[in-house]
Amino acid sequence: MNRRGRLVLGVLGAAVVGVLLWEGYKAVGDPDGTVLFGTRVLPRTDDAAMPHVWTILSRFGEPELAGGHPIWLVVLQACLFTLRSVAIGFVAGGLVGLLLAVLMQRLRVVERGLLPYVILSQTVPLIALAPVIAGWGGRLSIGTYPWQPWMSVTVIAMYLAFFPVAVGMLRGLQSPAPIAEELMRSYAAGWWQTLVKLRLPASTPYLFPALRLAAAAAVVGAVVGEISMGTRGGVGRLVIEYSREATTDPAKVFTAMIGAAALGLAVAGVVGLSEFLVGRRRVRA
Amino acid sequence: MTAVVLEGVSKVFNAGRAGEVTALTGVDLTVASGEFVSLIGPSGCGKSTLLRLVGDLIQPSAGTVTVAGKPARTARADQEYGIAFQQAGLFDWRTVQRNVELPLELRGASRKERAERAREMLELVGLAEFAGHYPAQLSGGMQQRVAIARALAVHPPLLLMDEPFGALDEMTRERLQDELLRICASTGTSTIFVTHSIPEAVYLSDRVVVMSARPGRITDVVPIDLGERGETTRQSPGFFTGITKVRKALRGDAMPLVSA
Ligand SMILES: Nc1ncnc2c1ncn2[C@@H]1O[C@H](COP(=O)(O)OP(=O)(O)OP(=O)(O)O)[C@@H](O)[C@H]1O
Ligand SMILES: [Mg+2]
Numbered sequence: 227m228n229r230r231g232r233l234v235l236g237v238l239g240a241a242v243v244g245v246l247l248w249e250g251y252k253a254v255g256d257p258d259g260t261v262l263f264g265t266r267v268l269p270r271t272d273d274a275a276m277p278h279v280w281t282i283l284s285r286f287g288e289p290e291l292a293g294g295h296p297i298w299l300v301v302l303q304a305c306l307f308t309l310r311s312v313a314i315g316f317v318a319g320g321l322v323g324l325l326l327a328v329l330m331q332r333l334r335v336v337e338r339g340l341l342p343y344v345i346l347s348q349t350v351p352l353i354a355l356a357p358v359i360a361g362w363g364g365r366l367s368i369g370t371y372p373w374q375p376w377m378s379v380t381v382i383a384m385y386l387a388f389f390p391v392a393v394g395m396l397r398g399l400q401s402p403a404p405i406a407e408e409l410m411r412s413y414a415a416g417w418w419q420t421l422v423k424l425r426l427p428a429s430t431p432y433l434f435p436a437l438r439l440a441a442a443a444a445v446v447g448a449v450v451g452e453i454s455m456g457t458r459g460g461v462g463r464l465v466i467e468y469s470r471e472a473t474t475d476p477a478k479v480f481t482a483m484i485g486a487a488a489l490g491l492a493v494a495g496v497v498g499l500s501e502f503l504v505g506r507r508r509v510r511a
Numbered sequence: 512m513t514a515v516v517l518e519g520v521s522k523v524f525n526a527g528r529a530g531e532v533t534a535l536t537g538v539d540l541t542v543a544s545g546e547f548v549s550l551i552g553p554s555g556c557g558k559s560t561l562l563r564l565v566g567d568l569i570q571p572s573a574g575t576v577t578v579a580g581k582p583a584r585t586a587r588a589d590q591e592y593g594i595a596f597q598q599a600g601l602f603d604w605r606t607v608q609r610n611v612e613l614p615l616e617l618r619g620a621s622r623k624e625r626a627e628r629a630r631e632m633l634e635l636v637g638l639a640e641f642a643g644h645y646p647a648q649l650s651g652g653m654q655q656r657v658a659i660a661r662a663l664a665v666h667p668p669l670l671l672m673d674e675p676f677g678a679l680d681e682m683t684r685e686r687l688q689d690e691l692l693r694i695c696a697s698t699g700t701s702t703i704f705v706t707h708s709i710p711e712a713v714y715l716s717d718r719v720v721v722m723s724a725r726p727g728r729i730t731d732v733v734p735i736d737l738g739e740r741g742e743t744t745r746q747s748p749g750f751f752t753g754i755t756k757v758r759k760a761l762r763g764d765a766m767p768l769v770s771a
Contacts, residue, residue: 405600408568412594413617414587423613427604 315383323391398429
């Protein structure tokens, strides 16, 4: 109860601070932005660059185009569309990460051979990768079911999500003390039993931080993937579309951005909730 | 039938590399079935190493280790022994009860059987009311007792115990010594027991194996004959004679006793 109250207060407080910063800067900042040595270090504050918070919020209630659906509905639908890619990418990425971690823990050779590639995989810029994946996807089909653009987005989300899980879980699986491993050996426990009874439970403190990173990475991957591939239906697409109208309807693009941020928060919330539920069953002194 | 036979066993850690340590050299030791043998000696003389060799947790550099008439490796696969390490080594995500159940679980015991046996063992070590606690909520001595309960839970034919009572208060220690002797006698369990306490070694053992360090080796074996242990054993002259003998052996024969 106390904990929940503090959480709600924290969320509200953060929102209030955000609004105050936004409006405060808008009130005192130079409308043309601050330029130092020829570089703009602070953004412009006029209504075209930084609409008032209430303008943005009221924009949610107005129709997207004259006579169309209200924008909150459009953004919500786009977020749900993107959520599918995020969710599947997160789960699949988590499983791939877990599998890689188990493999690397099991075989030193694999760890030595694979880990550099796992790390290398994350240094490839997403913007460069997205078109390649979209291109491959275009030539694939799942049985008779043709490859859909959102699947490419899912693959990118997965590609980013597997990494923190693989690295975090590898550390977690390697975390048991030698004495615990000797104990399992003394019971003549096999590799599988040792994994299930010792390594996996010992790695839960590493699992949830990894999952939180993976969730954030999946959202970023999906949204950026949609933006760079222009996938129809997702919130990333809305960001591009609305930003083209920035001169005539500056508040619009911010509604899409708030939608993307809310998506990230919702996914982080789900991970946090599951951690809370798992943690509640276990006392930690 | 012998429980454990070590023949010409040596153990060198990091052989041929920097930090080479000869932990044990030329160890010959036979533990008869049902016999209680204590290992005593200065810190670093290889007592824990000897236990690990018997448990096939490390391999000897030379010599052979036979447990229950089989190579140590086979004996481990057949789960011929239970071990309690110098540190408790509990799983901190399991309750006390589930920690004790772990070896039973791995042997495929039924849920009911596991719970019963764990209860019984926790009662024995005086921790029944802590069954639902987590290891982090217990004191060091209590954790050690859980580890003892865990080692005893499967009633192994051979018990390997590494300073199991080190962290306990004197009263609990004496009570657990008696319980351990009772269990070993009633189930015919053979025991190798590491301790730093001379009275403890003498009270518990049929034989006390005295070791010395650098390199680790057996220097003496002191037979103890106290008969049935009881209330009066700790005050008996035989007990004090045993203590004197072991102390003398620990000092080395070259050094004469100044006084008794
Ligand atoms: N895994 C290891 N790697 C390298 N050296 C080791 C290892 N284990 C033990 N040793 C060395 O072997 C020697 C014997 O160690 P051991 O733990 O058997 O001593 P001990 O008699 O149990 O001592 P204590 O009474 O302090 O527990 C020590 O010199 C120690 O440094
Ligand atoms: Mg030791």
